[in-house]
Amino acid sequence: MIAQLNDAQRQAVTFGQGHLLVLAGAGSGKTRVLTTRIAWLIHSQGVSPHSILAVTFTNKAAREMLTRIEAILPINTRGMWVGTFHGLCNRLLRFHHREAGLEQTFQILDSADQLSAIRRLFKELNYDETLFNPRELQQFINSQKEQGIRPDACVARDQREEHCVDFYARYQEQCEREGVVDFAELLLRAYELLKNNSVLRAHYQERFKYVLVDEFQDTNPLQYAWLTLIAGTDSNIFAVGDDDQSIYAFRGADISNMFRFKQDYAGENVIRLEQNYRSSGHILDAANQLIAANEGRLGKNLWTDSGQGEPIRVRIMDTDALEAQWVLEEVQALLAKGTEPQDIAVLYRSNAQSRVLEHRLFTAGVPYRVYGGLRFFERQEIKHVLAYLRLVHNPNDDTSWLRVVNFPTRGIGARSIEQLSELAHNYQCSLYRAVPFMTGAAANRLATFVQLLQQMAHAAQGMTLPELVQFVTKHSGLAEYYEGQREGQERLENLQELVNAAAVFVQEEGIADHAAGQIPVDAHASVADPMAAMSPLGAFLTHASLEAGDTQAQAGEQAIQLMTVHAAKGLEFDVVFVTGLEEGIFPHERSLDAEHDLEEERRLMYVAMTRARQRLYLTRAHTRMLHGQRRYYQSSRFIAELPEENLHWLSPAPAAYGGEAGQPWGQHLGAQMHRWQPGNRRAQADNYGGSIYRNRAVTVNGREFRIGMGVRHPKFGEGTVLRVSGEGENAQAEIQFQAVGKKNLALAIAKLDIIS
DNA sequence: GTCGGCTGGCTTTTT
DNA sequence: GCCAGCCGAC
Secondary structure, three states: OOOOOOHHHHHHHOOOOOOEEEEEOOOOOHHHHHHHHHHHHHHHHOOOHHHEEEEEOOHHHHHHHHHHHHHHOOOOOOOOEEEEHHHHHHHHHHHOOOOOOOOOOOEEEOHHHHHHHHHHHHHHOOOOOOOOOHHHHHHHHHHHHHOOOOHHHOOOOOHHHHHHHHHHHHHHHHHHHHOEEEHHHHHHHHHHHHHHOHHHHHHHHHHOOEEEEOOHHHOOHHHHHHHHHHHOOOOEEEEEEOHHHOOOHHHOOOOHHHHHHHHHHHOOOEEEEOEOOOOOHHHHHHHHHHHOOOOOOOOOOOEOOOOOOOOEEEEEEEEHHHHHHHHHHHHHHHHHOOOOHHHEEEEEOOHHHHHHHHHHHHHHOOOEEEOOOOOHHHOHHHHHHHHHHHHHHOOOOHHHHHHHOOOOOOOOOHHHHHHHHHHHHHHOOOHHHHHHHOOOHHHHHHHHHHHHHHHHHHHHHHOOHHHHHHHHHHHOOHHHHHHOOOOHHHHHHHHHHHHHHHHHHHHHHOOOOOOOOOOOOOHHHOOOOHHHHOOHHHHHHHHHHHOOOOOOOOOOOOOEEEEEHHHHOOOOEEEEEEOOOEOEEOOEHHHOOOHHHHHHHHHHHHHHHOOEEEEEEEEEEEEEEEOOEEEEOOEOHHHHOOOHHHEEEOOOOOOOOOOOOOOOHHHHHHHHHHHHOOHHHHHHHHHHHOOOOOOOEEEEOOEEEEOOOEEEEOOOEEEEEEEEEOOHHHOEEEEEEOOOEEEEEEOOOOOOEEOO
């Protein structure tokens, strides 16, 4: 089992008692170490699967872990708790719903559900739309919850935040009233459950002697607290992560958890997995050099014994369209030489960049697949059916009620809903329960809708889950509605797919025979699995909320892979193109102002580069269409940060760094400027003077120097302003010169010409 | 209640 | 350039 591991891997796998931090570099066999350790604990140390808790971030990672453990050890993994933070918290809360103050049937709101719940409350409370918007409030609420802060513990720094806190409190009341739980709430509730209930806490701390965490760098403060709580004082925490691949700070992930864990738990117990089994030497050397520019890393250097391989190919084109064209040609050449399309990935910083690429690939007839976008359970038609199913499960679910009460239309308009809401408000009840208080014509229509729901609920008692889904699809009128739509065919297919998904679900859960709406009779005997104590329908709805469906390729699909760098994390390809390497695109313009944001962008670049096994391409364009405007961009600093010896310049006349000095882009710029005037000049002025580089300029002798500006020095040649500081006589700038690298210059003295 | 036109806004998104 | 959300017209 451990014979094929390298020394560091073996050390990690066979680490004894205590806490351990494993710094697992990209491609260093992280998953293998995790799964082998679990197998080793059970097989060689006689540890019971029962005392193992393994946490991941994605369902996919959790599944993969289980599959791989089962491949090593022919044991039943049932007793183990392996899952996502959210999945495991859900399990805890279903088990102990009473202690957690929840109905056992509580529903989970995904992000979209949460937003619509917030919108609804927002309208009801008549919030000032010029001061707040629902999205901001959603962010506020989630970020509070991710820090473990309840409304009463919030500290508002100003009046505006006071309103946010107030809204948070009202939102929470609404959730309680409706028996729904959002993603962050799953974690916070589970955390509070353990924190406030010493008996339960003792039970789980006693049980889980081995706690293993994957992608530790992505944990948020609440997850950290949850882990420490469930581990208690006697358990062994095995945390695997890579601070250099932390790219989810914007979602609350806190990289400092790694430092904290080292301080609080691991101490000197840190193992680095630095041998890389994925990429060639040139790629790793360049990636190492790049990431070294970040400060406060835990420190790590990837190496390989499989040779230098090919240098990184760098190509600069005039426009984004030509960049796409060139990628296409390169892809075609690779395909002609026998590379499989699915082994080629084209990466970009933001989704908007995919359009041009898609256009070229599509026109040329090269099969491609774009990742991202809506997933199966997030599709409109699917959410509609799920809303009916949720109402069958719990008719007091107002979010679902509002979603489908008039879809397909059945003459229940905004006026009627308003009336109903008012009644519900007055009687402090759900919309469903408010129906009998209605009068007039709308009352009849609403009563008919209630009858429909009751008919469905009745059906649920006598049908299996797939049958029920089919029944609801038909009797809700959704099937007929989409049949009548011009673009409805695909949606109809998805509805059928939902029936299939239900069938697969009951198969896998071993509940095929139960009626969808009934709680199994032997439910209470089932201590191992709280989900088994739910009706098949309830379990399916939970499944639909926690697992939005795969965005990953089906195996065997023959297509070029297009995705954002974020989406590429954890994947690898023989050939990788990283496109759009421009200052303002990658690094993104919104990240230029703060050093910690820039460092995250650099980590993102690091992730992008380390996806490549054999060949890595970096491309950039001088100008790009963005937000409907043609804009001019400087080269990404990340290209400049790579060692020249690992690069192979494919653009005309490469020179020292930029590859552009020989055929200066100064001339290019002139040409482009000429071609796109005046719109282009205006766009540029907006770029540098406007929102992007705000507060990033100094004025010296009446001339303004801004970050991102192109300048020319009589001796050093052309360069780009990276940083500015000081005032007047003391003003300084750090400038990246193409020929001689970075220089700090006093702006009052240096003879600089501004060229762009 | 539905459709069409207008305006504004715009990174990334495991659960 | 594209999409979502809103508003006004039918």
